[in-house]
Every structure is written in structure tokens, then in C-alpha cells.
Amino acid sequence: MKLTAFPFQTLDWTSIPKEEHKGITGSASWQVFMMNDIRIRMLEYSPGYLADHWCKKGHIIFCLEGEMHTELEDGTTFILSKGMSYHVGDDCEAHRSSTKEGCKLFVVD
Numbered sequence: 001m002k003l004t005a006f007p008f009q010t011l012d013w014t015s016i017p018k019e020e021h022k023g024i025t026g027s028a029s030w031q032v033f034m035m036n037d038i039r040i041r042m043l044e045y046s047p048g049y050l051a052d053h054w055c056k057k058g059h060i061i062f063c064l065e066g067e068m069h070t071e072l073e074d075g076t077t078f079i080l081s082k083g084m085s086y087h088v089g090d091d092c093e094a095h096r097s098s099t100k101e102g103c104k105l106f107v108v109d
Contacts, residue, residue: 004036013042024050026099041107051096058090059109066103070095 016031026049031042045068054073061068062085070078070086073094080086080103088095 003038006035011040016042022052024052026050039107039109041105041109043105043107045097045099045103045105047100047102049102050098054094054096056091056094057109058088058092059107060087061085062106064104064106066099066101068103068105069098069100071098 011033013031016033019030019032021028021030023045026046028046028049028051029044033040045066061080063080063082065082067079067081070080072078078086
């Protein structure tokens, strides 16, 4: 990731509208802020959420609340809980997310 020049700024996340995205089960609420080619998001997954696709996009994800399960296409699973992060590059391991109780995430991609 190249952080091309942009001025110092702060962001009040309460000013960013939420977008709802349905999963196979449950839903995801996205708040999205774009800086050049960098997408910064606050995500909230409802209890019982299961992503409706395998994702190949690279992410840096930090878990703010709750617990998220990430399954790789090969069947390997990882648990991300509050205070943990994961990092994966574009076009690396395809992955999908789920959560039993819900979670809140900070994502850069």
C-alpha cells in the first residue's frame, strides 16, 4: 500500500452514514471513508452473520469488539477477538467471515 500525499485530518465516524449489506445469514453495517485509493471502514457484523462470498481483497483488520471467525478456502479457520488484528494481501488466500455473537471491526483496504 502506498500512502500518497494527503493532508493531516481527523474523522468523526458518527458523521459517516451506514450502508447495510446482507450476508448468507445476518447483515453487515459499513461506514466507508475513502482517501485516494485507500478505503477505511468501520464494520459491524450482526449476530449470526456469514459472508455471502469468498473475498480475495487484501485487508488490515483490527477487532474493536466481539469475535469474528475467518475461514480460508482451504478450510483453515482463525478467530479474531477484541484487540487482535489480521493482515492479508490482495489475491492471496480467499477468505470469508462469520460471527456468532456479532463484532465491530476497523478495516483498511
